[in-house]
Amino acid sequence: MTEALEVDPMHPFRAAIEKGDLDALPALLAEDVTFLSPVAFAPYEGRATATAILRAVTRVFADFRYVREIGGGRDHALVFKARIGDREVHGCDFLHHDDAGLIDEFCVMVRPLSGAQALADAMAVQYENVRREMGLA
DSSP states (O other): OOOOOOOOOOOHHHHHHTTTOOOGGGHHHEEEEEEOOOOOOOOOOOOOHHHHHHHHHHOOOOEEEEEEEETTTTTEEEEEEEEEEEEEEEEEEEEEEEESEEEEEEEEESSSSSHHHHHHHHHHHEEEEEHHTTTOO
């Protein structure tokens, strides 16, 4: 007799993204969260900045879907696939949580190089929107 495999509940960040509930994102991020972009050298700091970037990414990616969730405790990896124009992108969101259970580090990796370049180009177009959402423009 085969036993059913127990599946852990979905990570709250993944659930919010899959529901399109972008208003839920700030409550999942630590005030001092560090966001590590796959296309920018310097890290981005703070909840408002990370939230604005994540909102912009949802405008850039088409057919975004998480395909795997790995981890537990303080570390999670959310594997995704998406398109940017005619480029398919595979990637992973690496999440680390603080003592309060909030995401205090959010690192994104993408492949292939042509997909990363398409992401960089598309996010450059979103730059003014990101600045406006952060209250800088």
